[in-house]
Amino acid sequence: MRKQIDDNRMVRINKYLAMCGVASRRSADELVAAGRIMVNGKIAVEAGLKIDPSTDEIIVDGRMLALPEQKKVYILFNKPKNVITTNSDEKNRDTVLDHISVKERVYPVGRLDRKTTGVLLLTNDGNLANKLMHPSSNVKKEYIALLDNRFPHTLLLQLTGGMRLRDTGEKVMPCQAKILDDGLQVWLSIHEGKNHQVRRMFETLGFEVRRLDRVAYAGLKAGDLRRGDWRYLSRREVQQLNQQAGIRI
Structure with a gap:
């Protein structure tokens, strides 16, 4: 069953951007007006839009955001067919987050189309995600x-x-x-x-x-992970990903 939205988790987009240190609330409204904010793959058009930080994917000028105080989480998911690689879907289709139960807000690194199965990385480490997806990383x-x-x-x-x-x-x-x-x-x-x-x-x-x-x-394989199952990455796997992305830790 798809999870119901908890109104207590919903915050205005300008407040969330301020919490992430992106901009003041007033400046955040200007970013929305300029079409520089995307929520779940769509350009945000309302300054008063409310989002759920635990599930919604927020992108500013092409960069994904995560609250700085969140514990960093790294997940390997063996995606089944007909699962959508987004955090939410307006058509109420099955998404990757319907298969992953963690309290942190994570999002996919890159995308697999609906029909494609296999290895998918999810994390709330926006810096690593952006660097892995950048063409210069040659992942x-x-x-x-x-x-x-x-x-x-x-x-x-x-x-x-x-x-x-x-x-x-x-x-x-x-x-x-x-x-x-x-x-x-x-x-x-x-x-x-x-x-x-x-x-x-x-x-x-x-x-x-x-x-x-x-x-x-990026060297990660499903191994014994069955279709539809997920696991946390090991510390060594996270270190290898950071090395590939050119991040010193």
Whole structure:
């Protein structure tokens, strides 16, 4: 069952921004008016908007926020199919937070589309999240794609060499790939995170991705974690993530 909103947790967006040290309440209203605040993926348009700091995702000028006094939490989630990678959904669909029970407000680092399964990192460490998602971090993401037809070795170079996507003409960076088993499955390792990138790469070459599973993110793997389950990261895993992001701790 989806959790009911607790009115006692709701605060005005300008108060929340002031609590995070972003701006005074008056300046926060100006940020909203300028369209620089996003709440759960949508631009905030009302200065008096109330948000729930424990669940809502707040982004200012492209940077996610977390209350400074919160304990930092790092979670690895094995996302099932048809789970939305947002903190809330206006259509009342199943979201990642419906599967994770922690008192801290956490949010996904990057996104997996509704149909894609696999490894997803969630945290309230906004600094780490922003650095991991920045292109300069070159975070490796590994996928296994199940295709509608066998993938030939003759197309591997085209897949990995830095192709142009057919739908937009946008160029993607070179990547790594390996054909598995009978050729219907392909392992792919990329360093970018363009919208639906893996699916669009295969579509450019004339293949439909029937199932897509992210098997690793920044070196994190699901391991024995069953689909729909989650766990806290170990201290060593957190240290490795910070190293990848270029953060000294």
